[in-house]
Amino acid sequence: xxKPKKEDYSLPSSYRVINLLDVWGKCLERMVVGRLSAWxxxxxxxxxxxxxxxxxxxxxxxxxxxxxxxxxxxxxxxCMDVKGGYENVGVRKMEERLRGLGVDEYLRRWITSFLRxxxxxxxxxxxxxxxxxxxxxxxxxxxLSPMLFMFSLGGVLEEVRKEKVEGVGVVAVVDDVDFMxxxxxxxxxxxxxxxxxxxxxxxxxxxxxxxxxxxLEGLWVDKEGGRKGKEIKWLGEEIKWKEEVRVLGxxxxxxxxxxxxVKNRLMSGxxxxxxxxxxxxxxxxxVGVEVMMDIxxxxxxxxxxYGMEVYWDGQKEMKERWEIWINKR
Numbered sequence: 001x002x003k004p005k006k007e008d009y010s011l012p013s014s015y016r017v018i019n020l021l022d023v024w025g026k027c028l029e030r031m032v033v034g035r036l037s038a039w040x041x042x043x044x045x046x047x048x049x050x051x052x053x054x055x056x057x058x059x060x061x062x063x064x065x066x067x068x069x070x071x072x073x074x075x076x077x078x079c080m081d082v083k084g085g086y087e088n089v090g091v092r093k094m095e096e097r098l099r100g101l102g103v104d105e106y107l108r109r110w111i112t113s114f115l116r117x118x119x120x121x122x123x124x125x126x127x128x129x130x131x132x133x134x135x136x137x138x139x140x141x142x143x144l145s146p147m148l149f150m151f152s153l154g155g156v157l158e159e160v161r162k163e164k165v166e167g168v169g170v171v172a173v174v175d176d177v178d179f180m181x182x183x184x185x186x187x188x189x190x191x192x193x194x195x196x197x198x199x200x201x202x203x204x205x206x207x208x209x210x211x212x213x214x215x216l217e218g219l220w221v222d223k224e225g226g227r228k229g230k231e232i233k234w235l236g237e238e239i240k241w242k243e244e245v246r247v248l249g250x251x252x253x254x255x256x257x258x259x260x261x262v263k264n265r266l267m268s269g270x271x272x273x274x275x276x277x278x279x280x281x282x283x284x285x286x287v288g289v290e291v292m293m294d295i296x297x298x299x300x301x302x303x304x305x306y307g308m309e310v311y312w313d314g315q316k317e318m319k320e321r322w323e324i325w326i327n328k329r
Contacts, residue, residue, distance in 0.1 A: 019120075019141035029143040032110065036147055039101045044154040045161075050174035051146050057248040060171040062310055064180040064247065067169030071182025074222050076189045077252060078179040078234070079245050081215035085175045087137040088209045089148045091115045097155055097207070114144065146174050153177075156203030163199040165192050171248075178247050180221075190232070197234055213237045219245045223256045250307040258311040266325055269304035276300065301326075 006014035036043075040052060049060045068075040091112055098108045115136060122129040138145040153172060160170070167189075169180040179196060183189040204210070218239040220227035229241030244253050244260045251261035276299055280292070304322065 017140065019139045021139070021141055026143050029114075032107065032114075033144055033147055035107060036103065039098075039103055040147070040150075043097070043101050043151040045157050045172075047157050047170040048150050048154060048172045050150060050172065057173060058250070058307065058309055060173065061248050061250045061307070064169055064171055064178060065310065067167075067180040068182055068221050071167055072184065073256075074184070074186075074189070075180050075182040075220075076193065077219040077221055077245060077247070078181065078193070078239070079215065079217045079219075079247060080177045080179075080213060080235075082175045082177070083212050083214040085149045085153070085209075086140060086145050089115065089137045089145070089152055090208055091136055093207050094148060094152065097151055101151075111144075111148070114138075115148075150174060152207055152209060155207045156200060156209065159203035159206060160196055160199035162202075163195050165195045165199070167192060168196060173248060176248070186220075186227070190230075193232070193234065200235060216240060217242050217245050219243075219252060220254055221252065221256060222254060227254065250310055261307055261311065262321060265304050265306060266321070268306075269300050269325070272300045272303050 001016045001018060002009060003014055003016055008014060044052070049055045049057065064077070068077075094115060095108060095112055098111065115138060118134045118139070119131050120134060120139075121131045138148055150172075153175075157170065157172070167182040169182075171178045171180075179193075181189050181192050181196070183192060213235060216234060216237045216239055218229050218232075218241050220229060220241075229239065232239045244251055246252075246264075251258075251264050253260050273296075276295060280295070304325075
């Protein structure tokens with residue numbers, strides 16, 4: 001599948017691979033996921049919010065906000081997105097990780113077999129390549145892959161916790177990891193960031209995970225605003241300083257405002273409205289008013305209101321912007 005907004009579609013990295021896996025195999029993987037859930041809290045850690053029942057992304061965002069406010073309002077938000085994680089789920093280290101968590105032996109043996117002796121081939125149109133044996137790891141599209149990767153990442157974050165760095169909040173959703181580091185001054189925050197890096201390096205080395213950082217963005221959060229990021233290298237990558245960043249679908253501003261988020265949610269709602277009109281016909285002819293309103297509430301309004309629980313505090317100006325946009329439709 002083509003990835004959206006790529007400059008050069010002649011590059012393989014501009015496409016997302018679809019892994020066609022056996023349906024019965026997926027059913028069996030789902031059963032294994034259910035049985036592994038008994039160890040998910042200890043294995044993934046409290047920082048992991050992905051794929052866990054009773055946890056939502058907005059709760060994670062709210063947690064980062066509380067960390068910043070409780071720290072006095074001055075914080076550094078680091079957003080890291082890793083790639084190549086699934087390929088790094090090694091057989092030997094996964095066996096060690098599961099044994100340390102106390103996972104039943106029969107499950108450990110099944111997962112070891114699952115990670116070994118996998119082969120694949122590429123099909124483009126009607127052309128098919130040769131079968132190739134994979135070195136290890138797991139694949140996108142597998143029901144079990146995210147949980148195994150999150151167990152590995154949980155081991156890395158354990159090493160970060162051992163550093164006992166104060167004023168640090170961590171939220172992970174599968175392979176997206178966000179840090180909120182607070183302190184009394186920029187210098188104190190930077191020192192804490194360096195200590196986090198030490199823990200991350202220890203964890204990556206211990207569990208033999210060789211990940212590539214696809215995104216590393218930083219945002220100074222200060223109600224007074226105007227803070228500029230210095231040139232800092234973290235895990236071998238230079239932090240890209242932003243005036244606003246997106247965390248789990250919610251846009252953050254350096255001054256603590258939410259204008260960017262509202263603007264982007266309105267743009268999203270407008271795009272969905274246009275798509276909806278194309279699907280049901282120009283002007284909605286042939287579709288009843290009640291049906292149109294139901295579709296609008298489910299598709300458009302739901303997208304526009306995403307994240308409101310986090311920032312809404314009775315702001316009249318924002319409410320008027322929503323109402324004006326809806327009334328024009």
